Amino acid sequence: MIQNIRALILVLVGFVSCNGPLDIASWEVEATSPLVYGRMNIADLVAVKEISSEGGVLQYRVQDTLVRLGVDTLIGIPDTTLVSEFMIPVGGVQWPAGVPFYSDTIRTTFNLDGAQLSFAEVRKSLFSVSLKNNLKEQILVRYRILSATQNGDTFELEELVPGKSTFEGDFDLDGYNLDFRGLDGKRSNTLNAYVEAMIDPNFTGTYTFSAGESFEIQNTFKEIIPQYAQGYFGQQLTQYEDSVTIDLFKSLAFQSADILEYDVDITIDNGIGADLLFEIGGVSTYNSSSVVSLGHPILGEPQPIGRAIRTPGLASPVKHMQQHYSFTSSNSNLDELLEIRPNGIAYNMSLEINPLGDISLGNDFVRFGHDISASMDLTVPLKFGVEGLLLRDTFAMNADTSDSEQIDRILGGVIRGKILNGYPFEATVQLLFLDSNGVVTDSLSDIRQTIQSAEANGFGMVINSVESEVVFPFDRDRVDAVLGATQAVLLARFDTYQSQIVELRDSYEIEFRFAADLNTTLP
Amino acid sequence: MLMLSGMAWVSSAQRLDRSMWMGVERNAADLSIHLGAVGSGLTTSFASALLTQDFLEREAIQVQRDKLRTINSAGFDYRADVLGVAQLKDGWAVTAGVTDVAHASTEFSDDAFRLLFEGNAAYRGLELDLSSSSFQYLRYQKFSVGLMRNNLKSSMGFRLSLINGQQWINANAERAKLSTSDWGDTLGLDLIGQWQQSGLDEGYLGAQNGAGVGLDLFLSHDWVTEEGTWRAFIDVRDLGWIQWFPGSQEYQVDTVVTFYGVEVNDFEGNAVGAGLGDSLDRAFLGWRNTGVINTWTPSWIQCSVKQERDKGFEFGLGATWRPFTVAKTYGWMLAGYQFNQKWYAGSEIGYGGFGRMQVAIEGMFHTRSVSARLRWANMEGLIFSDRLGGMMITAGIQYQFGS
Numbered sequence: 001m002i003q004n005i006r007a008l009i010l011v012l013v014g015f016v017s018c019n020g021p022l023d024i025a026s027w028e029v030e031a032t033s034p035l036v037y038g039r040m041n042i043a044d045l046v047a048v049k050e051i052s053s054e055g056g057v058l059q060y061r062v063q064d065t066l067v068r069l070g071v072d073t074l075i076g077i078p079d080t081t082l083v084s085e086f087m088i089p090v091g092g093v094q095w096p097a098g099v100p101f102y103s104d105t106i107r108t109t110f111n112l113d114g115a116q117l118s119f120a121e122v123r124k125s126l127f128s129v130s131l132k133n134n135l136k137e138q139i140l141v142r143y144r145i146l147s148a149t150q151n152g153d154t155f156e157l158e159e160l161v162p163g164k165s166t167f168e169g170d171f172d173l174d175g176y177n178l179d180f181r182g183l184d185g186k187r188s189n190t191l192n193a194y195v196e197a198m199i200d201p202n203f204t205g206t207y208t209f210s211a212g213e214s215f216e217i218q219n220t221f222k223e224i225i226p227q228y229a230q231g232y233f234g235q236q237l238t239q240y241e242d243s244v245t246i247d248l249f250k251s252l253a254f255q256s257a258d259i260l261e262y263d264v265d266i267t268i269d270n271g272i273g274a275d276l277l278f279e280i281g282g283v284s285t286y287n288s289s290s291v292v293s294l295g296h297p298i299l300g301e302p303q304p305i306g307r308a309i310r311t312p313g314l315a316s317p318v319k320h321m322q323q324h325y326s327f328t329s330s331n332s333n334l335d336e337l338l339e340i341r342p343n344g345i346a347y348n349m350s351l352e353i354n355p356l357g358d359i360s361l362g363n364d365f366v367r368f369g370h371d372i373s374a375s376m377d378l379t380v381p382l383k384f385g386v387e388g389l390l391l392r393d394t395f396a397m398n399a400d401t402s403d404s405e406q407i408d409r410i411l412g413g414v415i416r417g418k419i420l421n422g423y424p425f426e427a428t429v430q431l432l433f434l435d436s437n438g439v440v441t442d443s444l445s446d447i448r449q450t451i452q453s454a455e456a457n458g459f460g461m462v463i464n465s466v467e468s469e470v471v472f473p474f475d476r477d478r479v480d481a482v483l484g485a486t487q488a489v490l491l492a493r494f495d496t497y498q499s500q501i502v503e504l505r506d507s508y509e510i511e512f513r514f515a516a517d518l519n520t521t522l523p
Numbered sequence: 524m525l526m527l528s529g530m531a532w533v534s535s536a537q538r539l540d541r542s543m544w545m546g547v548e549r550n551a552a553d554l555s556i557h558l559g560a561v562g563s564g565l566t567t568s569f570a571s572a573l574l575t576q577d578f579l580e581r582e583a584i585q586v587q588r589d590k591l592r593t594i595n596s597a598g599f600d601y602r603a604d605v606l607g608v609a610q611l612k613d614g615w616a617v618t619a620g621v622t623d624v625a626h627a628s629t630e631f632s633d634d635a636f637r638l639l640f641e642g643n644a645a646y647r648g649l650e651l652d653l654s655s656s657s658f659q660y661l662r663y664q665k666f667s668v669g670l671m672r673n674n675l676k677s678s679m680g681f682r683l684s685l686i687n688g689q690q691w692i693n694a695n696a697e698r699a700k701l702s703t704s705d706w707g708d709t710l711g712l713d714l715i716g717q718w719q720q721s722g723l724d725e726g727y728l729g730a731q732n733g734a735g736v737g738l739d740l741f742l743s744h745d746w747v748t749e750e751g752t753w754r755a756f757i758d759v760r761d762l763g764w765i766q767w768f769p770g771s772q773e774y775q776v777d778t779v780v781t782f783y784g785v786e787v788n789d790f791e792g793n794a795v796g797a798g799l800g801d802s803l804d805r806a807f808l809g810w811r812n813t814g815v816i817n818t819w820t821p822s823w824i825q826c827s828v829k830q831e832r833d834k835g836f837e838f839g840l841g842a843t844w845r846p847f848t849v850a851k852t853y854g855w856m857l858a859g860y861q862f863n864q865k866w867y868a869g870s871e872i873g874y875g876g877f878g879r880m881q882v883a884i885e886g887m888f889h890t891r892s893v894s895a896r897l898r899w900a901n902m903e904g905l906i907f908s909d910r911l912g913g914m915m916i917t918a919g920i921q922y923q924f925g926s
Contacts, residue, residue, distance in 0.1 A: 024573050024574055025572060025573050025574070025575075025576040025577055025578055025579045026577070026578055026579070027578065027579035027581075027584060027640055028581065029639075029640065029641055029642030029644075030641070030642040030644035030645065031642040031643055031644055032642070032643055032644040032647055032703055032707035033707070033710060033782075033784075034707065034708045034709060034710060034782060034783050034784035035784045035785070036784045036785045036786070037708065037783050037784045037785075037786060038786050416706075416707070418706065418708065513706075513708045513783075513784070514708075514784065515706065515707040515708045515784070516707075517644050517707065522639070522640075
């Protein structure tokens with residue numbers, strides 16, 4: 001009774017003094033709440049975009065172009081500028097208007113590094129002209145590129161240039177045919193233009209030149225990209241050495257694996273009208289500590305590839321020549337290359353154009369968009385036996401720990417998980433908590449919790465998912481470490497039974513639900 | 524002659540006491556205080572432990588839980604009063620006073636108690652019904668002036684008040700059901716409810732979060748018989764209206780929520796809980812109204828008849844209604860003995876209000892200059908504190924002076 005009267009007095013004093021709420025007892029409650037749920041599959045955890053599905057089986061597929069030679073690489077036409085100048089050495093020369101006082105044929109020869117072009121259709125180009133008139137009177141300039149025709153018409157430019165001034169203009173030759181054989185038809189890589197200049201025909205009377213008066217023309221061909229080119233492309237030998245990154249094993253770590261199936265195709269695609277000689281010098285995979293070289297009969301053996309064929313009138317005007325080289329378990333040791341968990345594939349190869357010289361008699365050809373390429377297609381079905389496959393996923397955590405009183409009220413609890421495993425191997429999971437420096441501050445379980453394997457038939461295919469329950473108890477001492485963490489890491493280790501070969505299908509997944517029982521005090 | 528007087532306004536948690544100033548014929552000054560709480564289902568022991576101990580043992584919670592009915596109620600009233608009466612002439616008098624009032628009342632289900640004091644872990648696979656739960660807390664001060672008239676057989680009067688609203692919280696759940704799945708991976712909440720509160724400036728006495736007006740009325744009439752005088756009494760008190768200032772908040776909720784946890788199918792940089800927080804923020808914004816809120820104050824309407832004698836046994840009975848509270852009608856009977864003109868002792872038995880059967884005793888001392896009253900109600904809650912709940916005490920002293 002004394003206690004009850006004391007309570008009455010406490011309330012009375014509290015109200016009379018009017019100083020905020022009463023200080024009441026705390027008590028312990030056990031609350032249950034769902035935490036997270038979801039589904040995941042190996043592809044989610046691996047998080048590599050090259051994971052795809054083929055016939056329901058997940059596969060890792062990397063397609064990469066190792067080499068590509070296009071028209072601009074084969075016959076890159078360099079920017080070329082020519083300057084011509086006319087100057088009157090003595091004064092007093094009288095010249096009638098409308099009669100050319102200057103005319104000349106300008107020949108531009110391109111240096112194409114061994115290639116000898118005879119003909120080209122222009123896809124894209126830029127042609128700049130600068131006409132500098134140092135006379136006192138306006139002149140008329142006629143400029144014609146004799147080698148550039150379109151529907152039978154020659155490219156022609158006619159400009160009035162006022163006295164003591166310069167005309168500058170940019171033009172294009174897009175769609176024009178260029179005849180590189182010169183005026184006599186015996187040259188290559190040569191364009192001809194004709195220029196004439198006269199006093200403006202509208203000028204009355206005659207014009208008297210003064211000594212030193214001049215006229216200058218400057219023409220520049222730049223950015224000429226052919227739609228089609230023909231000639232002899234020269235004998236070009238190019239060496240390639242590069243590597244392709246493999247991301248798969250960065251997030252797919254394992255102690256040992258037995259990979260049975262894989263397929264690598266290297267395809268040489270010749271889209272130009274010239275013969276090729278292709279050679280793979282070597283292929284190897286590497287990680288931080290080791291390198292494994294590929295063994296295959298074609299390595300080091302030059303492979304001739306025929307020239308493409310013109311097919312006018314068809315949907316594709318060029319028929320490519322292709323050569324495939326396949327690396328399989330029967331003709332190579334590629335599985336050894338993959339089982340070291342490589343970070344990448346390194347390769348070196350060479351490509352020679354016209355290995356036998358000008359056997360086409362100047363009829364090599366190339367059409368824009370029809371290139372020489374070497375590409376690799378690596379396919380590894382996720383069908384393997386594995387031991388110690390480690391997958392980890394990191395979640396950002398943003399628990400509000402600013403209210404330390406509220407945190408202190410948490411006495412402990414249990415995080416419970418229900419895992420419905422659809423994969424044909426068992427797994428053990430562990431939850432780790434990391435601080436902002438990535439240092440592990442705590443784990444909710446020192447012992448990994450086991451998730452049972454799904455039920456599989458005799459062929460290793462899953463017929464029933466199996467549910468397991470995992471429990472991560474935590475006490476007061478661990479609350480701060482858990483709530484103070486900035487990241488949580490789910491660490492899962494998978495083992496196939498006695499390294500039995502299993503296949504991962506896109507229909508396999510793990511369904512999970514986590515709930516927490518929290519023991520806390522109120523208020 | 525200017526005369527100052529005071530008198531007491533007192534009430535129990537369940538009913539009003541007769542105000543000593545009604546019929547007073549001299550000037551008076553009065554100071555009184557009243558505090559009481561009554562609950563049906565809640566025991567005094569549990570409430571006492573909640574207020575005096577640092578930690579509530581689980582056993583105490585379980586004992587209390589087993590005594591609850593499906594729906595339970597509790598009420599609390601506090602009042603501190605200073606009041607004066609100045610006599611005029613021809614039986615007229617004016618009154619002035621300051622009163623500090625607090626009222627809290629609640630209605631709750633036994634499931635609500637379970638959820639609050641035990642959590643939902645023990646009730647996985649079950650549905651906790653929190654419907655018909657409510658809570659109201661109001662604290663205000665009123666400044667009153669009044670006029671009354673006394674004659675030999677009757678008296679009547681009224682008081683008008685200006686009210687300063689200090690703090691107000693009102694919550695009610697018309698329908699509230701919380702279900703927890705067997706394994707704890709699903710929470711379901713079906714809620715139709717309301718939460719209202721005054722502005723946040725409530726941390727001190729006299730904080731100005733609202734303003735209003737109040738009205739009190741009384742009327743008494745005496746009939747003289749051979750057995751003494753019978754006095755009929757009608758008392759209307761604390762009728763009032765308060766407008767809570769802008770900044771008050773109101774949430775109207777009508778929702779059904781099923782919570783499975785946070786979905787984490789996207790494993791790239793998932794921030795656990797972020798989605799839930801955003802959703803809740805949006806939901807709260809949708810439920811929330813801010814601005815001015817009007818409310819009626821918890822009031823009293825009481826009718827009673829009581830015998831008045833110079834010496835000997837006295838009897839009485841009455842009924843009290845509490846508008847704007849969850850209290851039920853309270854009916855009571857009393858019996859007392861007037862020893863002489865100075866001393867009176869009485870007892871009362873009643874039923875209803877916030878509790879069930881209740882017992883009270885009181886004593887009064889009265890001279891020409893001094894009147895004093897001490898009333899102890901809800902004795903049952905103190906004597907049988909493990910089974911019943913309630914405590915109430917009223918004390919008042921009045922000094923009369925002048926001619």
